[in-house]
Amino acid sequence: MSDAGGVDVRRVLDSPDFRRLVTRRWTISLLLTAALFVAYYGFILLVALDKELLARKIGAVTTLGIPIAVAVIVVAWVLTALYVAWANRAYDRAVDELKKELGS
């Protein structure tokens, strides 16, 4: 950890770039978590509180509830993909630059 180049380590830890990266990482994580909670618990509360809405027919017999249940799963996957896309591009690039400053 801080065995080699303790000065570099302190400098990176205190740098605005590093602090901004950590803040951004948690902001994005928590926003996506919030979106996930809204999608899933929104669905669960809809099931508990408004069964009529989910029972509404959108075809001959198909109910609105069926595409909504599938949508919850699809939304969960899309949120995962959004995070991975952001992290693979922006986060990893920032990590590589900070690591360069550490000389490792």
Add this chain to the structure above:
Amino acid sequence: MPQTPPTAASTLDQSTLDHSTLGHPTAAAIGFFLLFVAITLAITWWAARRTRSAREFYAAGRSISPLQNGLALAGDYMSAASFLGIAGLVALKGYDGMIYATGWLVGWPALLFLVAEPLRNLGKYTFADVVAFRLRQAPVRIAAAIGGILTVLFYTIAQMVGSGNLVKLMFGIPYEWAVAIVGSVMLLYVLFGGMIATTWVQITKAVLLLFGVTLLTGLVLARFHWSPAALYHAVADGYGQAALEPGGLVTSPLDAVSLGLALMLGLLGLPHILMRFYTVPDARAARTSVLYATGFIGYFYVIIPIVGFGAAALVGREVIGGIDKGGNMAAPLLAEKLGGEVFLGFIAAVAFATILAVVAGLTLAGASALSHDVYVHVVRGGAADEREQMRVARWATVVFGVLAVLLGVLFKGQNVAFMVGLAFAIACSANFPALLLSIVWRRFTTRGAVASILTGALLTVVLIVLSPTVWVDLLKNETAPFPLRNPAIVSMTAAFLVGIVVSLLGREERAEAMFEDEKLRTYLGVGAE
């Protein structure tokens, strides 16, 4: 969950049952199963020669690719309970089964957003590595091992008892034999092939399961001109529009949210899932593997209701409920109807393989808590050489494997359906709060961690016993002292509060100082294993 009304045996369509080979070991079923065992034992033989160090035994030498790990994670998660159970629930209960299915996927994004990458960067073999990273080793390791082992044990009991029953139903062999076969074959995988063999067994099983369910879905849709709407029409014709509407599964919003919390955040505390993140080279690979896993598992839960509805329309609820009132045989019966004896044999073998693979993963996780956390870090104070670590790891595997078989036999005939729920509730109350707090909170202390884990574990067990699930359904009392069927909303909140309050009551200077240095490892992966 409301009990399925038992179908009277007299209303059974007897001719359908007479024609079914379910419950009789057919050449196809035995052939496919033996083929799977032969392939996985060959994998184990190959893996055994690559398993010489603790790093290889616990973490497959950190050589697994993101796609491979994604499949293995999906394999660990798609148990026989979710394959057979959810198909059966949809067949018998209709739309309510779909509601249940969504809950099983939504933990995965949360796992990625909150813990996957820090976990990979900070830990070595177990989630306790992360919790104990800057705290005092012995007390935290012991508490985390208690939380981890309880989770894995309850999960294992549910799998073992489920497997004994399923194998008996499908192959007609006695319960004890089924449990013993599962126990000994999976012990061979773990003991000799460690994580490398366990991972490849999971991958093999995940591919077979996804293939089998896809084929089953395709055969169902082909009967309905490739139109789900036509399938729903057939279901509504047979069982009324109610089959496509929310029914009695979710009644109290509080209970529903509490179950949802356990399903979602429990995943973030399942030791056998968390352990998989140490098998990939770095945090980036861990992240990508969650995307693959979420894709496979999401696909699985989107198509499994079609299998369930197909079984209701083509096989019939009476036949399904008559063989097993939980509906577990819906998918196998449907397979026989659409693809004959050979396809039934294939699906039966896949279900058996699923149980084997999941129990192997659980055993490795349980063994690592015993050997890596308790023996190496508490008994030996972290000073054990490679040979000693490997010897202890293998002994712990034997101990846990034998325990799994004994518990499977002991719980024969018991209603253990609540045990998976209990495992998820403990995981989200005992393991998850301590794990998250240790990653994000500087002031988290040893005492806070121990208090949080013990509160979560103890409160969950006590509240489950006092809940309608055990107090009324199992112990036959009139009313339950605790109203919720799943205690997660209370026990997880309590674990967080206790962890925070106890930490605030005292300071741990060393842990706070280490938190800053740890950040380099948490966020940049500098110094990660």
